[in-house]
Amino acid sequence: MADFVNQWGNAIWEGFIQTTQMTLISLAFSILIGLPLGVLLILTRKNGQWDNIVVYTIVNTLINVIRSIPFIILLFFILPFTRAIAGTTIGVRGVIVPLVVACAPYIARLLESAMLEVSKGIVEAYQSMGISTPKIIWHVIIREARSSIILGLTIAIIGLIGETAMAGFVGAGGLGDLAYQFGYVRFQPDVMYAVIIILIVIVQIIQSLGNGIARKLKKN
Amino acid sequence: MIKLQHVSKTFRVGKNKIEALKDVSLEVNKGEIFGVIGFSGAGKSTLIRCINLLERPTSGQVFVEDQDVLKLSKKGLQQLRRKIGMIFQGYNLLETANVYDNVATPLKLEGVPKDEIKARTEKYLEIVGLTDRKNAFPSQLSGGQKQRVAIARALAHEPEVLLSDEATSALDPNTTDAILELLLKVNKELGITVFLITHELNVIQRICDRVAVMENGQVVEQGSVVEVFTQPKEAMTKQFISNESKFLIPERLKHELLESGKLVKLTFLGESSKDPVLATLAKQFDVLPSIIAGGIDQLKDQSVGNLLVHIKGDRTKVETAIQFLHDQDILVEEVQS
Numbered sequence: 086m087a088d089f090v091n092q093w094g095n096a097i098w099e100g101f102i103q104t105t106q107m108t109l110i111s112l113a114f115s116i117l118i119g120l121p122l123g124v125l126l127i128l129t130r131k132n133g134q135w136d137n138i139v140v141y142t143i144v145n146t147l148i149n150v151i152r153s154i155p156f157i158i159l160l161f162f163i164l165p166f167t168r169a170i171a172g173t174t175i176g177v178r179g180v181i182v183p184l185v186v187a188c189a190p191y192i193a194r195l196l197e198s199a200m201l202e203v204s205k206g207i208v209e210a211y212q213s214m215g216i217s218t219p220k221i222i223w224h225v226i227i228r229e230a231r232s233s234i235i236l237g238l239t240i241a242i243i244g245l246i247g248e249t250a251m252a253g254f255v256g257a258g259g260l261g262d263l264a265y266q267f268g269y270v271r272f273q274p275d276v277m278y279a280v281i282i283i284l285i286v287i288v289q290i291i292q293s294l295g296n297g298i299a300r301k302l303k304k305n
Numbered sequence: 306m307i308k309l310q311h312v313s314k315t316f317r318v319g320k321n322k323i324e325a326l327k328d329v330s331l332e333v334n335k336g337e338i339f340g341v342i343g344f345s346g347a348g349k350s351t352l353i354r355c356i357n358l359l360e361r362p363t364s365g366q367v368f369v370e371d372q373d374v375l376k377l378s379k380k381g382l383q384q385l386r387r388k389i390g391m392i393f394q395g396y397n398l399l400e401t402a403n404v405y406d407n408v409a410t411p412l413k414l415e416g417v418p419k420d421e422i423k424a425r426t427e428k429y430l431e432i433v434g435l436t437d438r439k440n441a442f443p444s445q446l447s448g449g450q451k452q453r454v455a456i457a458r459a460l461a462h463e464p465e466v467l468l469s470d471e472a473t474s475a476l477d478p479n480t481t482d483a484i485l486e487l488l489l490k491v492n493k494e495l496g497i498t499v500f501l502i503t504h505e506l507n508v509i510q511r512i513c514d515r516v517a518v519m520e521n522g523q524v525v526e527q528g529s530v531v532e533v534f535t536q537p538k539e540a541m542t543k544q545f546i547s548n549e550s551k552f553l554i555p556e557r558l559k560h561e562l563l564e565s566g567k568l569v570k571l572t573f574l575g576e577s578s579k580d581p582v583l584a585t586l587a588k589q590f591d592v593l594p595s596i597i598a599g600g601i602d603q604l605k606d607q608s609v610g611n612l613l614v615h616i617k618g619d620r621t622k623v624e625t626a627i628q629f630l631h632d633q634d635i636l637v638e639e640v641q642s
Contacts, residue, residue: 206393206400209359209393211411213389214411215382215387216327216383225399228399232401301402
């Protein structure tokens, strides 16, 4: 055990840091893009406050198209786009763009369904009090949906961690890459087992944390 | 206060057009409680939502305090809506906020100064009697308590009008009574004009000054509650009222009674109910009146007595007796076979 830690400790720690970096950075960008998209879906859908079939159909279709492409293919498919945005297609920097492209529409969808659960009545009550739509979105819809939003984001984070495993193909490293490169390609299964156990623990912690926060925010 | 003129609203559902409101005109005076009654689907909900433009009328005009609501800018409409409180059948409270915040949050979003928010929230929670529950969440409250929070929330804007969209329809009879009492208090003590819609006659009876009866998107009858109650003209109105105070007598009995005399339905209002009319009939006109059925309806500030009376005796004497009744400030309706 001590030998194993001596030999692989550093590599695993480095992989863990890379995975965390990739996940957190792309999560932040995905929320930044996904939340407004989700809100746009809510507002422009039929009978929404800004009912607009054209905008809704465009956004809705775009999200479906991107979500249809498996991440591993998306990664290569959008290489030119990645280069244009990030200036490189390799390393952690190079993988953030495809991760965000994959994750933002997913988050938009999750937040859309979370926000759809908020009753129309409460929105109407706030309209009847002369409150503006932007304030209603933030202080009523997002507030009331916050518990479901956290649960949705938890799902998204876990999905992201899975996708970072494919980041190895563009040299971004991370835990998944470690397990693949050493555990599979170089026949060292104990590295793979160690990584798997670490991933299981991480996912467990994130899910419990998400559930806990969601429960706390629900307050009823 | 509120004036609706020739308001119509048509919804499009696919290729079908649904006329929810057809040329509705009515006027609500300052300080009164005005009720609209009708079965579900009559268009009441659309009507009340046309006042604060949660629903935009297809045609017609809406005035609130002489402001043409349909001509207001977005900002103007928001300003106006703050003067019009609204409560709903479903309460529509924030589930994630406690009672205090449910009342305070809208004020915060409107930019009311901090200490005023506190003062108003506490004042109106006191008025609705929920001061001791201010830290509770809606899921911990009963339906009646939730509606009180909603009322406090509406009042905290210090509105001039309160719109009530079936506010008591989901409540049991006792709670309904308590909420109606509260609405009366709001109207009397705070001077807030109340416009309510309901399908419950009891609500109209208990607290309304005037009433409009709706059917198929039209107002078929309107007037003071006493008037509409005692002299309903339209079939729809009669149908509503008949559930309460019309006496249903078995056909056979009715037939027998009509053979031996006349049947009259007498409606007594206020003062007229105190004179001993039936005794007078017997004494002066030499006929034999007997009471078949009777009851009293309590309206907001007046009670209405109803009697079904059989008058037996010589034909012409019975006729004069009935004529006498007509002259007595009593509403007389002869029951035909």
